[in-house]
Amino acid sequence: MSHLIAPSILAANFGNLDNDCEMLNNSQADWFHIDVMDGVFVPNISFGTPVIKSIKKIARKTMDVHLMIIEPDKYINLFRDLGSDILTIHYEACTHLHRTVDAIRQAGMKAGIALNPHTPVNLLLDIVTDIDLVCLMSVNPGFGGQSFIENTYKKITELNDLKIKTNSNFLIEIDGGVNSENAPKLIECGANVLVAGSFVFKSANPINTIAHLKSI
Numbered sequence: 001m002s003h004l005i006a007p008s009i010l011a012a013n014f015g016n017l018d019n020d021c022e023m024l025n026n027s028q029a030d031w032f033h034i035d036v037m038d039g040v041f042v043p044n045i046s047f048g049t050p051v052i053k054s055i056k057k058i059a060r061k062t063m064d065v066h067l068m069i070i071e072p073d074k075y076i077n078l079f080r081d082l083g084s085d086i087l088t089i090h091y092e093a094c095t096h097l098h099r100t101v102d103a104i105r106q107a108g109m110k111a112g113i114a115l116n117p118h119t120p121v122n123l124l125l126d127i128v129t130d131i132d133l134v135c136l137m138s139v140n141p142g143f144g145g146q147s148f149i150e151n152t153y154k155k156i157t158e159l160n161d162l163k164i165k166t167n168s169n170f171l172i173e174i175d176g177g178v179n180s181e182n183a184p185k186l187i188e189c190g191a192n193v194l195v196a197g198s199f200v201f202k203s204a205n206p207i208n209t210i211a212h213l214k215s216i
Contacts, residue, residue: 004193005213006031006064006173007206009055010046011197017051020201021058027207028214031064031086033175033195036079038069041093042142049082056083064193066114066175068141069093073100080107088112088135088173091119101130112173116141117149121159128168133193134159139176148177153189160190180209183216 007029012020024032034052039045056063065084067075072089079087087109094100097113104111112133113124117140124134136155139146152174159172173193174186183194196213203209 003187003191003214003216004030004171005210006033006193006195007200007210008033008035008175008195008197010035011201013201014047017055018058020206021055023206024210025058025060027210029061029210031062031193032059033064033066033197035066036069037142041070041090042068044142049078052079052082059083062086064088064112064173066112066135067093068114073103076100076103076107076109080109084109086110086112086133088114088133090114090116090141091123092116098127098130101127105130114141114175115155117151121155121162124159125162125166128162128166128170131168131170133171133173135173135175135195137176138174138178141176146177148179148182153185156186156189156191163190178213180212180216183213187216 110132114135138152
């Protein structure tokens with residue numbers, strides 16, 4: 001399978017969000033990556049449900065929603081109703097991870113688990129056969145435009161080994177600091193989905209930037 005590109009809406013122009021969403025529709029991007037932050041789990045607040053509802057009306061591609069929030073169980077059905085295709089929750093925010101993953105799948109969405117940079121991938125051993133995606137944070141979650149954490153390459157390799165060992169089919173997604181320089185090595189290590197925010201939306205020609213990332 002060719003790798004997927006999921007531009008992060010967090011880096012889009014909020015004053016002209018309709019245009020940026022249409023740009024993604026007309027680009028080679030595969031998914032819309034949407035970060036939801038509550039100001040508690042991470043030290044930032046992003047857009048709320050009305051904005052996501054507006055994005056859904058425009059988006060013609062997979063809605064990849066990443067919840068950086070506490071108590072995500074309370075909001076599973078809400079994000080389903082908003083049109084999420086993939087719902088990713090943080091390992092660090094879930095006391096009963098299996099129950100949360102099962103609830104996401106029962107709601108008709110694909111289930112993802114995100115890991116902060118300090119969280120070892122082997123903690124997912126008992127659940128990897130039940131999930132559709134693992135999102136490795138390659139920056140500390142909360143803000144866009146941060147520098148890529150080099151240890152991510154090692155974590156991808158370890159996660160890919162775990163995937164093979166357990167005969168699992170989950171996708172490996174990398175979120176944070178992705179650019180054209182590190183993308184080839186990320187893919188070589190086993191990444192399937194690249195989330196790129198500032199690198200796409202702050203570029204002179206986002207459509208060309210997305211095409212370049214897709215062609216790597």
